[in-house]
Amino acid sequence: MTGRFPIEDVSPVVSCGRYPARAVVGELVPVSATAYREGHDALGCNVVWLGPDGRARPFTRMRPGEPGRDRWHATITPDAVGEWIFTVEAFSDPYLTWHNAVTKKIAAGQSAEDLTNDLAEGVRVLTAAADLVPAAQRARIEQAVAALADSTLPLPQRSAPALTLADLLWAHPVRELVTTGEEYRIWVDRERALYSAWYEFFPRSEGAILATTETPARSGTFATATERLPGVTAMGFDVLYLPPIHPIGRVNRKGPNNSLTAGPEDVGSPWAIGAAEGGHDAIHPDLGTPQDFRDFVAAAAEHGLEVAMDLALQCAPDHPWVTEHPEWFTTRADGSIAYAENPPKKYQDIYPLNFDNDPDGIRTEILRVVRHWVGEGVKIFRVDNPHTKPVDFWHWLIWEVKRTDPDVLFLAEAFTRPAMMHGLAKVGFTQSYTYFTWRTSPTEMREYCAELVAAADYMRPNFWPNTPDILHESLQHGGPPMFKIRAVLAALLSPSWGMYAGFELFEHVARPGAEEYLDNEKYELRPRDWAQAQAQGRSLAPFIATLNRVRRENPALHRLRNLVFHDIDNPALLCWSKHDPVTGNTVLVVCSFDSHTVQWGNTTLDMPALGLDWHDRFTVYDELTGAGYDWGQRNAVRLDPYLQPAHVFTLRRPATTVPATAAGPRGGTASATKDDARWTS
Structure with missing residues (x-):
C-alpha cells in the first residue's frame, strides 16, 4: 500500500491473496474494505479493476456501510473469462468535506461573511472538478462557481447550485491524497461454472441387453446411449456426466455388488481403469471408437448438453502404466504393488498413484491426458477422489490447463474433511460436491448453506441427492415424497445441482448394511425402461423438468451469494429466497422435510431481502401448481407430502387480484401422483 490512509481487510481475498477469488461472467461481485482517516474531513473509496485484456473498467465508487464501522462496499461485474485485477483506493474528498461543513454552518445560522473562506474553498474545489465531469455537465459546474463567487447574491442562492452537485461529484469526485491498496486477483469463469444442472448415466447401460440362458449380455454403446439424450434434455439438464469410459482391467475385476469373484461376463467397475486395450487416453471397445465418442459429444451438444468426463487418477493392475512406469505406484514390503484401501474397504482392482517417486513424469503424463480429452471436445471434468492426491498437484494441473484453455471446468468429488474440501476449492477447483x-x-x-454462502468467494457447491456410491437412508425409507423434497432442496438452494440416473424412477433399495444401491451399476449393466416408467406414472421426470424450467426462467436462482433464509415457526419446514437486484426477479420457497405428515407453518419474511418494504403486499405464483396468492410479511402455509411438499413461488409487485383456488390461500392445489401408490421394496 502506498499513500496516506489505511486500507485493511479487503474482500474478496482468498488466503491473503495467495489464490484468486472466484466469479463468473455477469456475476455481481461484492468488494469491500475497511478504510479510515484522521480528523473530520471526508474520505472516499473506489475500486480500480482491470480485465484479462489489461484494459481498465469504469471507475467504481464505494459506499459506506453501517455508520461508524468505516467499512466500504461496491459491486463489480466482470464481463470476460480470465484473470481480473482489482485494487481499492482511498482518497480525501474535498467536495464532500466542503458540502458537509457548509450545510452545517448554514443550518446553524452563519452568514456569508462567516463563510467567506468556505465559499472561496468551494470555488477552488469546483474549478478542479470541471475537468473531471462529462462535458455535458460542465455548465453546471461553471454556474455553481459563478454563483459562489457572486457576493451580490444572498447566501442561499450563492451556495445552492454547488450544494446540488453531490450526485455528480460522487460519480466524478475530486480526489486528493490518493492511497492505493494492494492488488488482488479474481479468476472469472464462464457462467456454467456457477450455474449448471448435471445428469449422470452409464453409457454401457443405455441400450444394454442382459444375459439370458440363450444369449450373452451385451453392453450399450455410444450409439445406443445417444437415444437417451432427448429424455435427459426433456428434464432440463445441461451437463451430461459420464463415469469413466476407458478400458476396464481384467486382473482382480470385481463382480456384482463389489464381490471379489467376477464371472466371464461381468463388466467390472469403470473406475478400475486400464487394460491391454489402453489406459486413460483410450476408449472401452464395447462403447465404440474414438469417432463414436466424438459423434456422441456432438449429438449431446445438439440437444443442449455439454458432456462432462470423469478424471479418475488410478489404475487397474493391468493398466499400461503399471508395466511402463512401476515407479508411479507404491511397492509394499513383499514387492507387490499396493492396491487402494479405505479401511475396512478394499479395492483390489485399483492401484492408486504415488506422486512422490517421479512427480515431473507423472504430472507431464496427466497433463497430456487432460489435454487429449480437451482436444476431443471435453471442457468439464468431474474429478474422482481428488482429496487422495496432493493439493499442490491440483493447483499446478488446473492452472496449467486454464493457461491454454481458460474455459475448462473441474468438479471436485471430495466427500472428506472440511479443510481439504475448502482447500481444493481455493487452489482451483471450479465446483465441489458437498x-x-x-x-x-x-x-x-x-x-450448512450459511457456511457455503460465506465461502462463495472461492467455493461453488454442487448439490447431489444421490450418486452411484450414495443412497442415503432418507431416500431408502422416505417414499416418493422424499425424492421430490430432496430434488427441490438440491435444485433451488444451490445454483448447481445434479442427480444420478434412477433417481427419477425412485430407485431406493440398498445393499443390506450399506448406504449404497443393491445391484450397484458400478459393477453391472443396468438397463432401464424409461418410456414404460413414464407411461405408467412411475417417473419423477416431469417434476424434475418443472424444477429445471423454473431454474432457467429465474435468474435469481443462478446465483449463490443471494441466498437468504426466512423465519418459519415449524421446525420441519425451511423457507428461503433468492433475489436478483438487476432484473428484480425473486423466488421464494417453502419446503417440508417431512415425507410422511402434513405440516403447517407461519412465515416471518425478511422483506428487504425480497426487494420489498416491510409493509408491502405482493402476489406470489406457485410455479408447481399455477396458483396465486396475496402475501405479506406473515403468511400461513400448509404442505402435504403426497400432494405438494413444497411451494416454489415467484413474486410480483404490487399485489393484484388473483383467481381463487380450490385449496384457498393456505395450501397448494397439486394432485397426488400415481407413483405414491407404487412404492415397493
Whole structure:
C-alpha cells in the first residue's frame, strides 16, 4: 500500500491473496474494505479493476456501510473469462468535506461573511472538478462557481447550485491524497461454472441387453446411449456426466455388488481403469471408437448438453502404466504393488498413484491426458477422489490447463474433511460436491448453506441427492415424497445441482448394511425402461423438468451469494429466497422435510431481502401448481407430502387480484401422483 490512509481487510481475498477469488461472467461481485482517516474531513473509496485484456473498467465508487464501522462496499461485474485485477483506493474528498461543513454552518445560522473562506474553498474545489465531469455537465459546474463567487447574491442562492452537485461529484469526485491498496486477483469463469444442472448415466447401460440362458449380455454403446439424450434434455439438464469410459482391467475385476469373484461376463467397475486395450487416453471397445465418442459429444451438444468426463487418477493392475512406469505406484514390503484401501474397504482392482517417486513424469503424463480429452471436445471434468492426491498437484494441473484453455471446468468429488474440501476449492477447483446429502433437517441445512454462502468467494457447491456410491437412508425409507423434497432442496438452494440416473424412477433399495444401491451399476449393466416408467406414472421426470424450467426462467436462482433464509415457526419446514437486484426477479420457497405428515407453518419474511418494504403486499405464483396468492410479511402455509411438499413461488409487485383456488390461500392445489401408490421394496 502506498499513500496516506489505511486500507485493511479487503474482500474478496482468498488466503491473503495467495489464490484468486472466484466469479463468473455477469456475476455481481461484492468488494469491500475497511478504510479510515484522521480528523473530520471526508474520505472516499473506489475500486480500480482491470480485465484479462489489461484494459481498465469504469471507475467504481464505494459506499459506506453501517455508520461508524468505516467499512466500504461496491459491486463489480466482470464481463470476460480470465484473470481480473482489482485494487481499492482511498482518497480525501474535498467536495464532500466542503458540502458537509457548509450545510452545517448554514443550518446553524452563519452568514456569508462567516463563510467567506468556505465559499472561496468551494470555488477552488469546483474549478478542479470541471475537468473531471462529462462535458455535458460542465455548465453546471461553471454556474455553481459563478454563483459562489457572486457576493451580490444572498447566501442561499450563492451556495445552492454547488450544494446540488453531490450526485455528480460522487460519480466524478475530486480526489486528493490518493492511497492505493494492494492488488488482488479474481479468476472469472464462464457462467456454467456457477450455474449448471448435471445428469449422470452409464453409457454401457443405455441400450444394454442382459444375459439370458440363450444369449450373452451385451453392453450399450455410444450409439445406443445417444437415444437417451432427448429424455435427459426433456428434464432440463445441461451437463451430461459420464463415469469413466476407458478400458476396464481384467486382473482382480470385481463382480456384482463389489464381490471379489467376477464371472466371464461381468463388466467390472469403470473406475478400475486400464487394460491391454489402453489406459486413460483410450476408449472401452464395447462403447465404440474414438469417432463414436466424438459423434456422441456432438449429438449431446445438439440437444443442449455439454458432456462432462470423469478424471479418475488410478489404475487397474493391468493398466499400461503399471508395466511402463512401476515407479508411479507404491511397492509394499513383499514387492507387490499396493492396491487402494479405505479401511475396512478394499479395492483390489485399483492401484492408486504415488506422486512422490517421479512427480515431473507423472504430472507431464496427466497433463497430456487432460489435454487429449480437451482436444476431443471435453471442457468439464468431474474429478474422482481428488482429496487422495496432493493439493499442490491440483493447483499446478488446473492452472496449467486454464493457461491454454481458460474455459475448462473441474468438479471436485471430495466427500472428506472440511479443510481439504475448502482447500481444493481455493487452489482451483471450479465446483465441489458437498455434504448436502447428509443434511436432513431444516436446521442442519440452513446452517450448512450459511457456511457455503460465506465461502462463495472461492467455493461453488454442487448439490447431489444421490450418486452411484450414495443412497442415503432418507431416500431408502422416505417414499416418493422424499425424492421430490430432496430434488427441490438440491435444485433451488444451490445454483448447481445434479442427480444420478434412477433417481427419477425412485430407485431406493440398498445393499443390506450399506448406504449404497443393491445391484450397484458400478459393477453391472443396468438397463432401464424409461418410456414404460413414464407411461405408467412411475417417473419423477416431469417434476424434475418443472424444477429445471423454473431454474432457467429465474435468474435469481443462478446465483449463490443471494441466498437468504426466512423465519418459519415449524421446525420441519425451511423457507428461503433468492433475489436478483438487476432484473428484480425473486423466488421464494417453502419446503417440508417431512415425507410422511402434513405440516403447517407461519412465515416471518425478511422483506428487504425480497426487494420489498416491510409493509408491502405482493402476489406470489406457485410455479408447481399455477396458483396465486396475496402475501405479506406473515403468511400461513400448509404442505402435504403426497400432494405438494413444497411451494416454489415467484413474486410480483404490487399485489393484484388473483383467481381463487380450490385449496384457498393456505395450501397448494397439486394432485397426488400415481407413483405414491407404487412404492415397493
